[in-house]
Amino acid sequence: MNKYKIPFNKPFITGNELEFIQDAVDFGKISGNGKYTQKIHRFFERQFGFKKCLLTTSCTDALEMAAILLNVEPGDEVIMPSYTFVSTANAFVLRGAVIRFVDSREDHPGMDENKIEELITEKTKAIVVVHYAGVACDMDKVMDIANRYNLFVVEDAAQAINSYFEHEDGIRSPLGSIGHLGTFSFHETKNIMAGEGGMLTVNDDRFAERAEIIWEKGTNRTAFFRGEVDKYGWVDIGSSFLPSELNAAFLYAQLMNLIRIQQKRMCTWNRYQKGLEGVCKKLGILQPNIPDYATNNGHMYYLVCRNSLQRNELIAYLKERNVLSVFHYQSLHISKFFEDKHDGRELPYADLYSNNLVRLPFYYELTVEEQDYIIDAINNFQEVETRRTSRVTCLSHHVEQVV
């Protein structure tokens, strides 16, 4: 499959994945909400202090659960960044919501927290923050706005496992535990994976009971299994949000290695950051910025090029060297689906990251040698690019490096 020497992403097995899947079969249950699902719920509730966790088939589905739980209805307005995955918006559009998109920050692809308040109207129901690259939004600022206007906050923490926000008082809260609801992804591109998968965190007790019902196709089946009702039936809207034990068993094996995976990913991240410092400065490329109030969970390594030409050249250049780097989201406010629904505001930073951001290969099994090959290649790109932009002074030196 990988025609690239170095793919952008690569799933991996930490050790016990297949053994746990076999165990789920032997145990007699591979549909949802079996013992591995419950182990994962307990793990997250204990390790990260989420009040209630419900594993889902995807982060998309967790976001859809959030939209249902918040009773989002046609005409309700939901505020979220434009620079995000389509599911952040689709989950609320499916319930009839009107989306009000916010621009990204100048110094980070995440949503500009200072531009939220101006979008609030009487119809606003919720703010959905996205912790881009696992790096926290300023949650003190967001929660203050939400509290003042009585709005719900959903944290789209798809990329943010094991990452934290440091409050002004110095206390650190895990991302996904601060808003009323949080959503995670275990897609194969994430730090910890189930192939496809996600999780809803319920941090406000008001939603806990109904969340279980919506999760179980609108039935009170979970209460039935706990012996709280005699028989279960249809009591609410809902869907089949719960994943198979096959996925849960795979995910649990990965979770058991969370510390090891995170250590390795942080080494990879830091090696990119250090190894590319010089070339980025010379070429006017921006490296990731981690605000003081945020931690880094080593989810993703990206560069923000000077312009789309430079970005696309860098991607093509790496591709020629058998390295697959990729761009990321396309601003949702100018998508084909949404452009005629948008209110016309320009969101220049969302567009900037759409056009200029490039993600470098990042996965657990990426070796130091492979990473050095990528870093060296980008340093060579420096020279080609410098030659092109400063042709007069550099031509004699670099002509032999023309590809």
Add this chain to the structure above:
Amino acid sequence: MNKYKIPFNKPFITGNELEFIQDAVDFGKISGNGKYTQKIHRFFERQFGFKKCLLTTSCTDALEMAAILLNVEPGDEVIMPSYTFVSTANAFVLRGAVIRFVDSREDHPGMDENKIEELITEKTKAIVVVHYAGVACDMDKVMDIANRYNLFVVEDAAQAINSYFEHEDGIRSPLGSIGHLGTFSFHETKNIMAGEGGMLTVNDDRFAERAEIIWEKGTNRTAFFRGEVDKYGWVDIGSSFLPSELNAAFLYAQLMNLIRIQQKRMCTWNRYQKGLEGVCKKLGILQPNIPDYATNNGHMYYLVCRNSLQRNELIAYLKERNVLSVFHYQSLHISKFFEDKHDGRELPYADLYSNNLVRLPFYYELTVEEQDYIIDAINNFQEVETRRTSRVTCLSHHVEQVV
């Protein structure tokens, strides 16, 4: 887990499941729409002639795709049986549909095709048929009604893999290929399983392109991978309907053994049918009826008791003998969620099957010895029951068998 000697259901591994999962990891893709997903699509398209297949995370999700594809909007009416799984209805309720429930047939738990037409109004958009126990509804009758009133037909074929409807002209069509759209389940209780899983079949070309978009979160990503567009983006509503390759790899291993699995299941079904014939006649219990126009795919073996007392006693009696038998759906029209939305019609046969139907253990690895144990137990139940209902004549014979 199994405190019962004989559980109601038991997942199984046919041979290559774990090997295929390992292969998917090695191949570098365990998210959705990888090589195993595509193998499964091709298998079903070739083996059963479905025009287009899209694997989903559940049959619920396939039904939700159907509701989105049909543009079901608030106020649209959808006709379906009351005796069905909540997801049949929930998928359409999530889009705002008004559900009009139809009673079951006297001779079968499936929907009474003669009671559909009287429910059609100007607002009716679709008929959803459910092939209960994998046994076809009279699809000639249903399609005739749909054509006359210009309605869409969705076949909820959750239980109906490898089952057929025989048209009046003698031609056999696989279930799921006759309506405009069809949905299947690969839940662990189904003949072929992925833990959780499902599939949408698209039999009307008008829906094919949009189905792919809705499947891929409302993006044209599938067209992008085929090289039909330069970059992909948000073009429609949608969700993350595609399952992980972990589930697809597991399912594909099972599909490779479809013939063997089906042969074994038919033996199990026939053994129940023959072994229980006498006791059922004596106790007034009905055995499954397969109409002339339907085939039997050995999905489920059920009995319809004389009343709920007899049914509940039979379940309790088998439980005491470490055999787990279970009842099935609860009529949706009298559910807590729907009762105040129902139009007040009585649906006596839906209620009859809710109250009187019992499903016996049925899974691939059920041995002949285990099955004979169950059959013998039920024959013993005959004697206990006969004693109780005909106390005067039987007491002297059966007093030693009182439990």
